[in-house]
Amino acid sequence: MSEPGGRWFTGLRMRMAAAFTAVALLAAVLASGLSYVLFRRVMLQRSQEAVVTDVTGTLARQVPAELPPDVTGLFGKHLAEILGSVPGRRAAAVPVPLDGGVSLPPRGALDVPVTREFARRALRRTVFQRIVRGGTPYLLVGARVTGYATTADEPWRMTPPMVFVSADLSREAADLRLFTRTLLIADALAVAAAAGFALLAARGVLRPVRRLGAAARALGAGDLETRVQVKGDDELADLARTFNGTAEALERMVTDLRAMEAASRRFVADVSHELRTPLTSMLAMSDVLAEDGDDAARLVATETRRLGRLVEHLIEVSRFDSGAAALVLDEVNVADAAGGTLDARGWTDRVTVDGPAGLTARLDPRRLDVVLANLVGNALEHGRPPVSVRFGPAERAGAAGVEIVVADEGPGLPGDLLPVVFDRFVKAEAARSRSDGSGLGLSIARENAALHGGTLEAANGPGGGAVFTLWLPRGEGAGPS
Structure with missing residues (x-):
């Protein structure tokens, strides 16, 4: 059972699916974020350790415990060539000043610049730093050898140089981007799958609710034998x-x-x-x-x-x-029927009649007489003259019919009486303990109108006075208006 068009996006099924999907999206984002952080940390730490280990290992292997005198320059060039021979790396060696200062590699020797603070820290221990330049990540390593022997009178002749190495991390960055795209695709697939499963689950949950809704509507429509099938114990x-x-x-x-x-x-x-x-x-x-x-x-x-x-x-x-009331239909001239009702009760001189003389309709003449007698009698008893009966042809909802209006010039119907004027035993002067009327006349008049398939309405005229409007279908075979 599908949702009605306007409610599909706002129904309970969609809200349940949206909530389930939101939870799945949050879980996927948290898991992906944690995976990304861990993977990035492991990958960068591995690359960092590989470069640092290679630099320190090369220095340990290439620098002997005792250096020959006056070979610092050549030895530094040799170290730079070895350390820079790895693809993606560049290396530079600088002498260590004996006055405690620092020396920086020549500009352009490395992919990234070396600051004095970084060089100062590299004098004491091996240091590293990740730097992004021009959108490309690099790892900068600074180190020197401390375990060597010198002479007491000429130490400058055998001091090993400091080395600086810049390693390009573009490959690691590409791997990280690929991993990120993979996570995004996996998250999208997970959310789509979660949304699909959520819709299926919501459909299964809401199916009994829909059955209950349909049963409630049937019960409200009067089918008191409606029951729903009970499944499970939830x-x-x-x-x-x-x-x-x-x-x-x-x-x-x-x-x-x-x-x-x-x-x-x-x-x-x-x-x-x-x-x-x-x-x-x-x-x-x-x-x-x-x-x-x-x-x-x-x-x-x-x-x-x-x-x-x-x-x-x-x-x-x-x-x-x-349900025993039945119609005995006949061709009725409305003007003659209205005149006959007034003449039979002696009201001809007290009521004016206005309408086309040739208007006919297929009606029950006895029941029409009952309706007109009740309406005119109420107008004469509770209203003031002049009392008028106007009739003529009228269409409602595309059906041809006859409209008869009975009006007076009295005080009209009280506002609290209008909604219940056709109810049984309701009187215009309810405070009176005794009344000539039974309180059933207007109710019977409306029942007779409904039996014909017509309507009877009550209102107050713009200038005062009660106005009752009777509409009856003309029926098949009715004459011209």
Whole structure:
């Protein structure tokens, strides 16, 4: 399973691989640095010891314990020739002053210059120094012989000279560069291999995490039977077992809640149906009593009618909840349907209707009547005139439809009521202990709109007043607008 495009470089897999690669790079750099330092030290020390040993060995072999008189110059030339005969080396011999001073080799005799301090130290013991000149490393060696015999009256006639040798270390520097390149190549290969192994390891580690993620998404989408396979005894296996246990508990809980909800819906539906029959008789008798009765009889008749409307609304809600609500579609002239709704309830003189006379749609006329009656009735009860019904053709998401707007000039809907105005048992005047409405009318209206595949929205107009906008698809075979 690959990472989504935008997350491939920022996902957990890449971060784990980057961390593993960084550790491998740090280890490779430390190991290579240590190897470079040790190799450089060993190589330079070997070259240094080879040159110094050769110089001191040559002096020991070539300088006898007793020199013949007056041979210092010739003997110095002889030593310079022997010591300078090795490729990459140059040598120079200078006499040792008897006054305690120092003598320096002629300029150009060696590859590097000799300082007085270096020559002074070479008088006492064999010394060496690494010098870089013109980008080329050299080893400068200074030495003299001390184990020889002299005469008491003429020591200057048999004093051996000092020798200075410069050795070119270019070969060692080239070997060191080659070793450095080898280390860099090895480090690059090691880091690349580490990155590859890190990606493979991260993939193996994250595969169970991805399975858990997919299972969690399926569980969130409503598939309560989702479970993940448990492998091994590590932390990820414990997480998988915990997920499975949580999913099982959630499935049991949701199943119980669904059963309780279904039972409550059946209870409401059964009670509503059981109440309908006696209420029908009560309505008939209360109407008869209210015609010739007193105020008490008329109050009983009013409350009985209110109870009847509540029972009818509960029955309608139970149909929506059980999925038993169905559409009976027909070709409906919207203007005629709106006029019929107002005329049947005596609202014709209180409500203005505006829209094209020939606009038709394939709708359920009974359910359209329920929606319009609820919207107009709310506007008349809670708003102020004028109340208007405007309708016309409207498209949404490329689908042809009909838009019906019911508006009034009242105070409008309170801000805290707008988000819940279509919820069940929500009333515009919730503080009142009694109300003619059941709090189900707008909820039923929205359910009827949704059953058609439409929408019902509530808002406040720019000049005040509540505005309800109903949109319904016109359906196939609808006439012209």
